[in-house]
Each structure stands twice: as structure tokens, then as C-alpha cells.
Amino acid sequence: MNIQPISVIDLGIAAFLVCILALVNHRTSPQLSKDIFIAMIRLVLQLSLIALVLKYVFAERNILLIGGLGLVMVALAGYEVKNRISTGRTLAGTFWVSSFSMFISSYVICIFCLLTMIKADPWYHPQYAIPLLGMLLGNTLTGVSLSLNRLRDSFKVQRTLIESRLMLGEDIWQATLSQRREAMTSALIPTINSMAAAGIVSLPGMMTGQILAGADPELAVRYQIMIFLLIAAGTGFGTYLATYLGSKQLFDDRERLISL
Amino acid sequence: MSLLMLHDLCIEPVKAITAKVEAQQVIMLMGSSGSGKSRLLYAIADLLPHQGEVKLENQAATTLAPSQWRQKVMLLPSQIEWWYETAEEHFFNPPTAKELQKLNLCLEQLKEPIVNLSTGQKQRLGLLRAINRNPTILLLDEATANLDHENTLAVEAYLKEWVSQENRAIIWISHLPEQVERMADYIWSINEQALTCRTNQEKSNKQLL
Structure with missing residues (x-):
């Protein structure tokens, strides 16, 4: 079994869905849509960062x-x-x-x-x-x-x-x-x-x-x-x-x- | 040696209090609202941070575990709290029908869900619950506030009997002048940030007669 690769564009499409959600919520609850947006940004940044850290730690095995x-x-x-x-x-x-x-x-x-x-x-x-x-x-x-x-x-x-x-x-x-x-x-x-x-x-x-x-x-x-x-x-x-x-x-x- | 000694006890807004309570005495504590009466009782029970020292039978509060001290120097607040379904579950040794009778209560009320009891019944059961844990000093904060005249007299008679046995004493906050006259050996009043102590003329006159 081989893994289907996921491109950055694929991730962008997924993020687009969440953006729509944030937009839909904006009128009833601006705070909630802001929270959704911030959480999404944090998710992407934190996980990208941890990927770099993990690559390094895996190589070192210290x-x-x-x-x-x-x-x-x-x-x-x-x-x-x-x-x-x-x-x-x-x-x-x-x-x-x-x-x-x-x-x-x-x-x-x-x-x-x-x-x-x-x-x-x-x-x-x-x-x-x-x-x-x-x-x-x-x-x-x-x-x-x-x-x-x-x-x-x-x-x-x-x-x-x-x-x-x-x-x-x-x-x-x-x-x-x-x-x-x-x-x-x-x-x-x-x-x-x-x-x-x-x-x-x-x-x-x-x-x-x-x-x-x-x-x-x-x-x-x-x-x-x-x-x-x-x-x-x-x-x-x-x-x-x-x-x-x-x-x-x-x-x-x-x-x-x-x-x- | 006095049973209970307060040495330079400081609680806002009252200045240093030094006083003593002998065995079998009832002290009635008076003062306008906000004068610090309740706070004084809380400090004696070590439930309020304070300066100065409280000693029971020459043992300072700080030398005992807080829970041990509060079991000996027990505060009964005006608002009684319950945490189990029935009153009976709150007792280590549930009182007998005879003991309940002294406060115009009966065994059924002990097994009744707490929510079905009246405020006055709960107050009397709260008193029994405290005494059931065998304190040396009882600190009462308006122990008869929710009671009618008949039940007030029953509680007073019950407490007079209780305090006359062994090494026991009561400090009691009350707003009723007649009650103070009936019960007090000494009257403590807090006036202008100071505690004054006097004997109860009424009661000592009666004893002389």
C-alpha cells in the first residue's frame, strides 16, 4: 500500500471550508468566528513547527x-x-x-x-x-x-x-x-x-x-x-x-x- | 487556669482583645452590627487570619491541627448548612428520642429529607449536630434567630444543662436583651473598637435570692 500525497493546495481547500464556517458565523457571533480563525492559524503554524522539530529530533535520537x-x-x-x-x-x-x-x-x-x-x-x-x-x-x-x-x-x-x-x-x-x-x-x-x-x-x-x-x-x-x-x-x-x-x-x- | 484565654487578639476593627472564660460560664456577646462580633467568633475558631493568641486549657490554637482545634472550639453559624439527604446522616451518633424531645423534635424529623424541614427545625438540629461532635467551647452566632419564644426557651434550657456539665463554656452572640439577661454569667460588649466585660447583675441577683 502506498500513501497518496497531499499538496499544500489540498490543505488550502480544507482551510477554505473552515473560512466559510467562520464567515457564516460572523454575523451572529463575531467573537466565535474570530476564535475559529485564530485556532486554525495556530493549528497550521504549531504543527508545521513541530514537523521541523520532529525531523531534527528523529535524526539526532538523543x-x-x-x-x-x-x-x-x-x-x-x-x-x-x-x-x-x-x-x-x-x-x-x-x-x-x-x-x-x-x-x-x-x-x-x-x-x-x-x-x-x-x-x-x-x-x-x-x-x-x-x-x-x-x-x-x-x-x-x-x-x-x-x-x-x-x-x-x-x-x-x-x-x-x-x-x-x-x-x-x-x-x-x-x-x-x-x-x-x-x-x-x-x-x-x-x-x-x-x-x-x-x-x-x-x-x-x-x-x-x-x-x-x-x-x-x-x-x-x-x-x-x-x-x-x-x-x-x-x-x-x-x-x-x-x-x-x-x-x-x-x-x-x-x-x-x-x-x- | 482559665478554660479559654484570648491574648491580644486583633481583628478589624476591634483593638487587641485580652479576655478569659472559665469553665461552665456563658458569655453573651453584644455589639451593633458591623462591630466585629461574628469576626471575633471566627477568629477564636481560627477560621479568620488574626494576630494574637487563643488558648484552650493552656494550649495555643497553633499547636493543634486546625481540625482538632475547631472540634474543641466549635462555631455554630447563624446559617446552618446540610450536605446529605437527611439530618440523621450528619450525626456520628444520632440523638435519641429523649434528647430530641428536649428541643421539641422527634425521630421522624431526623429521617425526613432536609428540604422538608422548617428553618427553625433545621436550626435546632444544627445545634444538636454540633454538640454531637463533643466540643469544649461552643461559639453561637444567633443560635435562636429563627425560633419562636417556646423553642427559644427550650434551646436556652438545653444549653444551660449542657454547659453545667464538665469543662464546658459558651460564647453567644445575641440581639435579645431578655435572652442576654436570662443566660449571661458575663456580658461582653464591643463598643468603639474595644471589648468591655461586665457581670450580669440580673442573674447574680437571682442567684443571691
């Missing part, structure tokens, strides 16, 4: 370079989470809470997978390490950002309730149990839903990409299952850590809710 690129990706993800939090004032710690949670969960799971399942030579082969880390981070980012947002919202709305529980002598973990449970649930539902819908309602992107690129469907499906399971684990543990650290962050040293 473990420090791969690890370093991973760290840059984590930092960008942490920055993204911080920006997506809409409730209350910006807290200096949010970047660190989210970056640390994503770093731990995605690095540990990625390295574990490379060593025990993929077993490439060398184990950190960028062809596997970078896409794997990228997919883990992307999904963990969504989970962490959903959970931190939800946590902020409920801490703000249910402030008097949480304080009432503190007054009765409960510690911050007892007093925020239901808020943390809700945050975890809302963060993991997209992952659970996409696992449940895979193959029936939707064809997962990675598998589809591999098949488009000429891979054997059976192998592509195996890869997809592995990735899904890793994403579920990575998102789950990352979100768990972020919910824990994010809750702690909203109390001061004497376990009082800080003002949001």
Missing part, C-alpha cells in the same frame, strides 16, 4: 533532547491549563500544580510503556516516545483542566458549606470530599465516553491516521487499544494528583479557605 522536548510540552500544557481556569483570581501555584501533575503521570506512563510494551531499540526511540507522550499529555491536559475548573467553581459556590464542615472539626479532605469527587468525575467522563464509543460511534484518530498512512488495520487497532488504556490511566492519575494538589492550594496553612 535522550536528553527527547526528554527536553517533553518538558517543553509539559510546560506549555501547564500554561494552557492555567489560562483555561475561568473562575476566581489567578493563583501563582496553578501552573505548578497542573504541570507537576501532568509531568508525573504522563512521563511515568510513557516510560513504562516504552520499556515494557513497545521495546524499541533504543527504548527511547523518538518515533514512539514523542507521539506517545504527546497523546498522553493532550488528554491529561483536558482532564486536569476540567477537574481544576470544576474544583474552583464548586469551592466558590459552596464556600459556606465547606466552611460549615470545617467548623464541625472536619479536616480539608473530609470537608471537600463531594467537591473532589465531582471534579474527578467531570474530568474522567470524556475519557470514559470515548472509550465506550470507540469503534461504534467514532473511529479513533490515531488508528484512523495509521490506516490512512497504509498500516495494517489489525495492528493499528492494537496500538489504538493500548493508547486508549494508557490515556485512561494517565488522565486518571494526573487528574487525581491535580485534584489533590489543587484542593490543598485553595486552603491556607491553618486550613481556611482562601478567597477566590
Whole structure:
């Protein structure tokens, strides 16, 4: 099987469709059409840039370079989470809470997978390490950002309730149990839903990409299952850590809710 | 040694407060709205950042875990919150019918969905919930605000009995002069950014008779 090449003009045609969408939306919601346009430009620029970086990293195959690129990706993800939090004032710690949670969960799971399942030579082969880390981070980012947002919202709305529980002598973990449970649930539902819908309602992107690129469907499906399971684990543990650290962050040293 | 000691406690807008509470005393706290009464209770429960020190049985608040301190020095706010379906689930040891009876409540109300209860019933159940967690000091912020006269007297009698046992004390914010007279051993009032303390003439006269 050989791959049909795609030219820049082909991409232009696809972009034209999105431009029409932005235009149609312009009258009802200028802000939305502006957002669509900016997102499209970002997509093209970021992916073109990463193509150059990947070409270089693939050629070098240097473990420090791969690890370093991973760290840059984590930092960008942490920055993204911080920006997506809409409730209350910006807290200096949010970047660190989210970056640390994503770093731990995605690095540990990625390295574990490379060593025990993929077993490439060398184990950190960028062809596997970078896409794997990228997919883990992307999904963990969504989970962490959903959970931190939800946590902020409920801490703000249910402030008097949480304080009432503190007054009765409960510690911050007892007093925020239901808020943390809700945050975890809302963060993991997209992952659970996409696992449940895979193959029936939707064809997962990675598998589809591999098949488009000429891979054997059976192998592509195996890869997809592995990735899904890793994403579920990575998102789950990352979100768990972020919910824990994010809750702690909203109390001061004497376990009082800080003002949001 | 006093049961509870406030040493140079500073909360806006009140200047440094130094005061003490002995075991089995009821302190009634008065002052115009905005004078800082509620904030004072929040500071004593360590729920408000403050300067100065609060000690219970000679132990400073900062030497205990915040949750331990608040279990011993428990604040009951005027607005009671519930987070489970029924009142019963909020209790470690649900109260007996006999105990409920003292506050004109019954077992059915304990198992009723919270939303079906009246404000007054919820306030009395909130008091029982706090006492159920075995505090040493109760800080009451208008504990009878939603109650009719009969139930107000029931709560007062219940709290008098409670405070007379063991090492216990109450600091109680109230706007009702009759209630202050009925309950107070000492009256604390916040006037012009300072706390003054006096004995309750009415009650001590009665005791002399």
C-alpha cells in the first residue's frame, strides 16, 4: 500500500471550508468566528513547527533532547491549563500544580510503556516516545483542566458549606470530599465516553491516521487499544494528583479557605 | 487556669482583645452590627487570619491541627448548612428520642429529607449536630434567630444543662436583651473598637435570692 500525497493546495481547500464556517458565523457571533480563525492559524503554524522539530529530533535520537522536548510540552500544557481556569483570581501555584501533575503521570506512563510494551531499540526511540507522550499529555491536559475548573467553581459556590464542615472539626479532605469527587468525575467522563464509543460511534484518530498512512488495520487497532488504556490511566492519575494538589492550594496553612 | 484565654487578639476593627472564660460560664456577646462580633467568633475558631493568641486549657490554637482545634472550639453559624439527604446522616451518633424531645423534635424529623424541614427545625438540629461532635467551647452566632419564644426557651434550657456539665463554656452572640439577661454569667460588649466585660447583675441577683 502506498500513501497518496497531499499538496499544500489540498490543505488550502480544507482551510477554505473552515473560512466559510467562520464567515457564516460572523454575523451572529463575531467573537466565535474570530476564535475559529485564530485556532486554525495556530493549528497550521504549531504543527508545521513541530514537523521541523520532529525531523531534527528523529535524526539526532538523543535522550536528553527527547526528554527536553517533553518538558517543553509539559510546560506549555501547564500554561494552557492555567489560562483555561475561568473562575476566581489567578493563583501563582496553578501552573505548578497542573504541570507537576501532568509531568508525573504522563512521563511515568510513557516510560513504562516504552520499556515494557513497545521495546524499541533504543527504548527511547523518538518515533514512539514523542507521539506517545504527546497523546498522553493532550488528554491529561483536558482532564486536569476540567477537574481544576470544576474544583474552583464548586469551592466558590459552596464556600459556606465547606466552611460549615470545617467548623464541625472536619479536616480539608473530609470537608471537600463531594467537591473532589465531582471534579474527578467531570474530568474522567470524556475519557470514559470515548472509550465506550470507540469503534461504534467514532473511529479513533490515531488508528484512523495509521490506516490512512497504509498500516495494517489489525495492528493499528492494537496500538489504538493500548493508547486508549494508557490515556485512561494517565488522565486518571494526573487528574487525581491535580485534584489533590489543587484542593490543598485553595486552603491556607491553618486550613481556611482562601478567597477566590 | 482559665478554660479559654484570648491574648491580644486583633481583628478589624476591634483593638487587641485580652479576655478569659472559665469553665461552665456563658458569655453573651453584644455589639451593633458591623462591630466585629461574628469576626471575633471566627477568629477564636481560627477560621479568620488574626494576630494574637487563643488558648484552650493552656494550649495555643497553633499547636493543634486546625481540625482538632475547631472540634474543641466549635462555631455554630447563624446559617446552618446540610450536605446529605437527611439530618440523621450528619450525626456520628444520632440523638435519641429523649434528647430530641428536649428541643421539641422527634425521630421522624431526623429521617425526613432536609428540604422538608422548617428553618427553625433545621436550626435546632444544627445545634444538636454540633454538640454531637463533643466540643469544649461552643461559639453561637444567633443560635435562636429563627425560633419562636417556646423553642427559644427550650434551646436556652438545653444549653444551660449542657454547659453545667464538665469543662464546658459558651460564647453567644445575641440581639435579645431578655435572652442576654436570662443566660449571661458575663456580658461582653464591643463598643468603639474595644471589648468591655461586665457581670450580669440580673442573674447574680437571682442567684443571691
